[in-house]
Amino acid sequence: MASRTTSTRRRGPALLWVQENLFSTWLxxxxxxxxxxxxxFAGVALVRFFLHAQFQIIVTNLTLFMVGRFPRExxxxxxxxxxxxxxxxxxxxxxxxGSAKAGLEEAGLPVGGSRPREVVQRFWPILLLxxxxxxxxxxxxxxxxxxxxxxxxLGAFACGVVLPASRRNWSFFVAVxxxxxxxxxxxxxxxxxxxxxxxxxxxxxxxxLGILFAFPLGxxxxxxxxxxxxxxxxxSVWYIEFVRGVPLITLLLMGMFALRFLxxxxxxxxxxxxxxxxxxxxxxxxxxxNVRGGLQAVPKGQMExxxxxxxxxWTTQRRIVLPQALRAVIPALVGQFISLFKDTSLLSxxxxxxxxxxxxxxxxxxxxxxxxxxxxxxxxxxxxxxVGSYTMSRESRRIEGRLGVGER
Amino acid sequence: xSENEVFAxxxxxxxxxxxxxxxxxxxxxxxxQALHNINLRVGEQEVVVxxxxxxxxxxxxxxCINRLEKHDAGRIVVxxxxxxxxxxxxxxxxxxTGMVFQQFNLFPHLSVIDNIAxxxxxxxxxxxxxxxxxxxxxxxxxxxPEQARKYPGQLSGxxxxxxxxxxxxxxEPKIMLFDEPTSALDPxxxxxxxxxxKELARSGMTMIVVTHEMGFAREVADRVVFMDExxxxxxxxxxxxxxAPEHDRTKLFxxxxx
Numbered sequence: 001m002a003s004r005t006t007s008t009r010r011r012g013p014a015l016l017w018v019q020e021n022l023f024s025t026w027l028x029x030x031x032x033x034x035x036x037x038x039x040x041f042a043g044v045a046l047v048r049f050f051l052h053a054q055f056q057i058i059v060t061n062l063t064l065f066m067v068g069r070f071p072r073e074x075x076x077x078x079x080x081x082x083x084x085x086x087x088x089x090x091x092x093x094x095x096x097x098g099s100a101k102a103g104l105e106e107a108g109l110p111v112g113g114s115r116p117r118e119v120v121q122r123f124w125p126i127l128l129l130x131x132x133x134x135x136x137x138x139x140x141x142x143x144x145x146x147x148x149x150x151x152x153x154l155g156a157f158a159c160g161v162v163l164p165a166s167r168r169n170w171s172f173f174v175a176v177x178x179x180x181x182x183x184x185x186x187x188x189x190x191x192x193x194x195x196x197x198x199x200x201x202x203x204x205x206x207x208x209l210g211i212l213f214a215f216p217l218g219x220x221x222x223x224x225x226x227x228x229x230x231x232x233x234x235x236s237v238w239y240i241e242f243v244r245g246v247p248l249i250t251l252l253l254m255g256m257f258a259l260r261f262l263x264x265x266x267x268x269x270x271x272x273x274x275x276x277x278x279x280x281x282x283x284x285x286x287x288x289x290n291v292r293g294g295l296q297a298v299p300k301g302q303m304e305x306x307x308x309x310x311x312x313x314w315t316t317q318r319r320i321v322l323p324q325a326l327r328a329v330i331p332a333l334v335g336q337f338i339s340l341f342k343d344t345s346l347l348s349x350x351x352x353x354x355x356x357x358x359x360x361x362x363x364x365x366x367x368x369x370x371x372x373x374x375x376x377x378x379x380x381x382x383x384x385x386x387v388g389s390y391t392m393s394r395e396s397r398r399i400e401g402r403l404g405v406g407e408r
Numbered sequence: 409x410s411e412n413e414v415f416a417x418x419x420x421x422x423x424x425x426x427x428x429x430x431x432x433x434x435x436x437x438x439x440x441q442a443l444h445n446i447n448l449r450v451g452e453q454e455v456v457v458x459x460x461x462x463x464x465x466x467x468x469x470x471x472c473i474n475r476l477e478k479h480d481a482g483r484i485v486v487x488x489x490x491x492x493x494x495x496x497x498x499x500x501x502x503x504x505t506g507m508v509f510q511q512f513n514l515f516p517h518l519s520v521i522d523n524i525a526x527x528x529x530x531x532x533x534x535x536x537x538x539x540x541x542x543x544x545x546x547x548x549x550x551x552x553p554e555q556a557r558k559y560p561g562q563l564s565g566x567x568x569x570x571x572x573x574x575x576x577x578x579x580e581p582k583i584m585l586f587d588e589p590t591s592a593l594d595p596x597x598x599x600x601x602x603x604x605x606k607e608l609a610r611s612g613m614t615m616i617v618v619t620h621e622m623g624f625a626r627e628v629a630d631r632v633v634f635m636d637e638x639x640x641x642x643x644x645x646x647x648x649x650x651x652a653p654e655h656d657r658t659k660l661f662x663x664x665x666x
Binding site: 299301302304305306307308309310311312315319320323324327403 | 474476499502503505506507509511513514515516517526527530531572575576579
């Protein structure tokens with residue numbers, strides 16, 4: 001501010017901003033020069049990378065990156081499955097949008113439309129990734145199919161929005177049914193079980209199922225750890241403390257090589273099932289500790305008020321304590337889910353062909369061997385992991401903001 | 409005066425059908441004895457105000473009545489049901505007994521109307537619409553129906569405490585327990601809460617009120633109970649209690665606060 005009064009010459013606003021913010025003192029000037037130089041260096045390096053990188057390794061192996069060794073003649077099943085998932089998400093999102101809209105109308109508040117611009121702002125990392133992936137494809141077929149998928153999703157969204165209130169629960173049921181069929185379409189009637197899946201597809205499936213199972217497991221053990229029944233408390237504490245004391249890679253290896261000795265004879269799950277069990281158990285323990293933190297943050301008076309109203313312990317936990325506890329730990333939980341998503345890359349060590357494994361094996365192909373092309377494939381899978389993690393992180397902040405209403 | 413005489417005195421003053429009977433109740437926190445052989449009977453439609461210095465066991469006493477604290481000796485009978493370890497008895501007594509807390513303890517994640525409608529739905533198994541209508545009637549009774557869709561954090565302290573009273577009333581209890589309901593309020597909000605409580609007393613609700621509001625005690629109470637160091641020191645009508653207290657301890661306390 002002081003510099004404005006001292007500057008006597010006429011200057012444009014941009015130049016004034018530069019002077020005030022970048023060159024106000026000699027120290028500021030020094031930092032500006034150092035960081036400006038570093039940015040320039042990084043920028044030049046990035047442009048050079050894009051000019052000289054041999055993206056051929058990705059173009060050739062794009063299908064491998066996406067679905068691993070899933071039989072190529074069955075790829076249509078993956079597209080149908082993904083379309084079902086997109087439709088399910090669209091329907092559920094549409095229905096919740098519809099009920100939010102109805103709520104706002106009932107309260108006499110203005111209903112803001114969700115404009116395309118907002119959708120782009122919200123999901124730009126995913127949209128960017130889709131663009132990158134499609135541009136790496138050799139044919140226009142995936143682009144066409146992606147458009148079909150997008151239209152399906154938008155159609156389902158529209159259906160969800162216009163659905164009458166009485167049918168909204170029904171739509172969530174249909175969405176779940178669609179998700180189940182998305183799984184079934186890959187497996188049944190000549191399909192392939194998930195031990196034959198791979199690439200990004202497998203990474204996403206294992207992450208999603210890991211989160212889906214680890215969350216309720218964690219909540220259960222968090223509540224169990226505070227139980228007044230010693231047996232349940234003891235079991236919960238030991239489960240949590242054992243799992244947290246062991247590295248994930250150890251659990252994965254145990255799942256791969258030791259689990260079958262622990263299971264009854266005849267029960268011999270495939271490798272993906274085994275690592276999924278290991279990942280779920282691992283994340284469940286961390287989720288439990290996060291949730292426990294949230295449970296402790298709920299004042300004792302909340303429970304007393306509920307009990308005084310005649311509610312039972314179970315109702316009190318479910319309706320009063322857990323909603324508040326979970327809300328308090330959303331950032332920690334999402335952090336845990338992001339970890340889980342990235343930790344699926346450890347499956348590459350136990351011989352499962354997920355995203356990171358693909359980036360390694362393609363470098364062993366005769367046409368690309370020994371050319372140091374890991375410098376292309378690793379940033380590529382890195383980008384994919386980043387898009388997933390960053391989207392989860394942004395969505396978590398969004399949920400936090402929305403639930404902030406009525407916070408004490 | 410021995411404990412038994414206090415008991416006799418108490419029953420003498422109100423010869424109504426007893427709704428709450430507390431007999432020889434003691435309560436320990438570790439080695440600290442919070443309640444010493446408490447005897448108290450509260451008749452139907454009676455308003456009993458419990459006063460005393462902090463740490464005298466007032467709150468502990470009413471928290472024992474709905475089993476938020478477990479008494480270690482003696483008997484507590486509420487509406488003919490004796491409090492025991494049997495969870496069904498406890499639930500039955502809690503359904504008949506509303507409680508209002510010093511810190512309101514509203515559920516911050518639920519709107520005002522959901523705060524009130526939740527227990528009727530979950531415990532009395534009312535349909536959603538029925539429970540909402542009931543909740544609106546209760547909000548009208550505490551005179552803030554316009555706040556129904558807000559969240560507790562958006563209300564003033566006085567409004568929050570009135571919602572808490574409405575929430576307890578929605579279970580249509582026979583008895584209301586108040587644990588220092590105005591102690592956490594700014595002075596200008598105390599009156600609106602006391603007015604609601606007075607209306608409730610006039611409507612014939614059986615009430616036990618732990619409070620420091622002597623004006624309320626004088627105006628509304630049928631009987632005043634003075635407690636100190638976990639004992640009932642003196643019981644009497646407000647006139648007797650404020651005009652001619654018998655015990656030195658009572659006199660000292662009144663001289664300090666009046």
